[in-house]
Amino acid sequence: LNTPTLHDRIHILLESSKETHKIYRQKLEELTNLQATCSSAISKQRKCLKDLRHSLTKCAKTCDENDLKLIMDIKTQIKDKENVFFDMEAYLPKKNGLYLNLVLGNVNVTLLSNQAKFAYKDEYEKFKLYMTIILMFGAITCLFFLNCRVTDEIFNFLLVWYYCTLTIRESILMSNGSRIKGWWVSHHYVSTFLSGVMLTWPEGPMYQMFRSQFLAFSIYQSFVQFLQYYYQSGCLYRLRALGERNQLDLTVEGFQSWMWRGLTFLLPFLFFGHFWQLYNSVTLFRLAGHDDCKEWQVFMLALTFLVLFLGNFLTTVKVVHQKIQKNQEKVKKND
Template identity: 90%
Template sequence: MSHIEYVWDALDRRVRQCVPVPAIIHQLHTAIGEWDNIPQATINSLINSMRISQMTDFLMNCNSLSRIFEIVETHKVYRQKLDELTNLQATCSSAISKQRKGLKDLGHSLCTKTSDEKETELIKDIQMQIKDKENFFFDMEAYLPKKNGLYLNLVLGNVNVTLLSNQAKFAYKDEYEKFKLFMTIILMFGAITCLFLLNYRVTDEIFNFLLVWYYCTLTIRESILMSNGSRIKGWWVSHHYVSTFLSGVMLTWPEGSMYQMFRSQFLAFSIYQSFVHFLQYYYQSGCLYRLRALGERNQLDLTVEGFQSWMWRGLTFLLPFLFFGHFWQLYNAMTLFRLAGHEDCKEWQVFMLALTFLVLFLGNFLTTLKVVHQKIQENPEKVQKQE
């Protein structure tokens, strides 16, 4: 007689002495069949001491333990696959680093090489291929762990922020866009409340603190998105850092006559800026959705508080709103420079804010102007027809 048959016969005899419960007998036979390494004497003693209720409890415990063992085995397989994934990530990262170094050395050698006209064309073609390969490696690295930049290291430490699946990347990007929209609306109503309803220093401080927190959060989230493949470059990366600094200086500006002279102008500017940001989000989202569907834009491209080349088709009507906002920043800088020269001005924040608004104006205006100039140079005939 086999071990399982012995268990079955023992259970059958014990249960039939009490109350015939065929369902329990069958289930116990199946459950104890999974414990084939238990000695027969131990099982016989255990069964003889059981009642029907105890058998039911024992059956439930056996089923629970079986599920636990299944989970343990699944987790074990998961850990093995995770180790394999980590090794593959390290291998890919090392290979890409070597390829990048080779491309960099090749690019330097091409720049220093003297050549005739035919070789110059060939060099330009090679440089274009190098650029394409660098973009290809950039897309690959979006799915590999990488070292954080200086800012993320200071804020989060050396923690891996790379999201491995497309679903996780898109979900984080969408959450970022919703956060921007929600905070834009909150800041607009906050500025309206401070300007028209609550003329108190406390409410102004709350509004300025909200600005500091908002821009700090944006810089962190944008850095994480850049680590995951979003192409946010140039001035639009630095723009939020400068805005964070400006909001922090506004927060520390003490109450006084200089502050009151600039307060209404700043709040009115904040209302207009939030309105323009809302317009940009609304129309850029639709434009990006269309371009992604056509395969012309990356899935992780974001809405920005400025003008980029991909907005040329369909979003040029936003340019007057943007330029008006840029010149309002210049007007803020001029007002603050004038206040800084006032005989009653003793706060360092006035001159610092003037410089910061001037930097924002120059960065925003020159970057937007550069994009417009490039698009006009690329499409002169089209622009003339539109005019």
């Protein structure tokens, strides 16, 4: 007797689900059309701003001081509008960069809601923290407990996988509005290459001469990254609460201007790590000149460590110099 009633209920639920799904498909189509309209409008606005900036640059060569001030104000407004467009595009689908296209193909990686963006960013930060701890204990195990080529290869493979994963995740975050800029973007690509070369370095006297130094450096690097994570995340939390930083800003391996308040104590640790990279480079150059050295990896690693030192050291010095100049300008204005 209850079978028809149950059947009717199932039928009603099915029809309701179909209707809900139909509305969902319509809204999805509307959303897609709106995304295309917004992207097209932003593209046109960007082109107009680009033409306007080009015209202003030409005018600046022949105008007087008053007009020059007006042109500078207009250029400042153009820059502000471009920043607004950048924030708008973070919520619109866009083409992947070359790297993401090579790795993932033409897949849309844009996260449309703030909740999804923040969740992905937090998961990225936790991934960095957990992997930093794992790599620290892995380096300690290889250095003090297991002097074995197999465990060294596992550790080096883990480094390659970690840095490759970071580059992909950072590219996705940048597609979603995270402002990761400058050397700290390239840093992980160089580190990936270095770890790959270490992975291919065959067992031999040259490898054993550098092994302990590299593992000790890896332990120190993980320790510094662990410190940076906690202090940078705390600093970012305060600045976001004050509205001074973007919600998608990330912790980085280096030193940035927003870290100045309360985090200058990290500078000695960072500079020590930078010069350790230089020491690694010098050591490897000496090994490359050794009569028994036949591996190409030695010279390539020396160059890579030198690139890392120059990039890290010069970028940190530049940021510190700019921050000191800004502080001096503030003091002069107050006086």
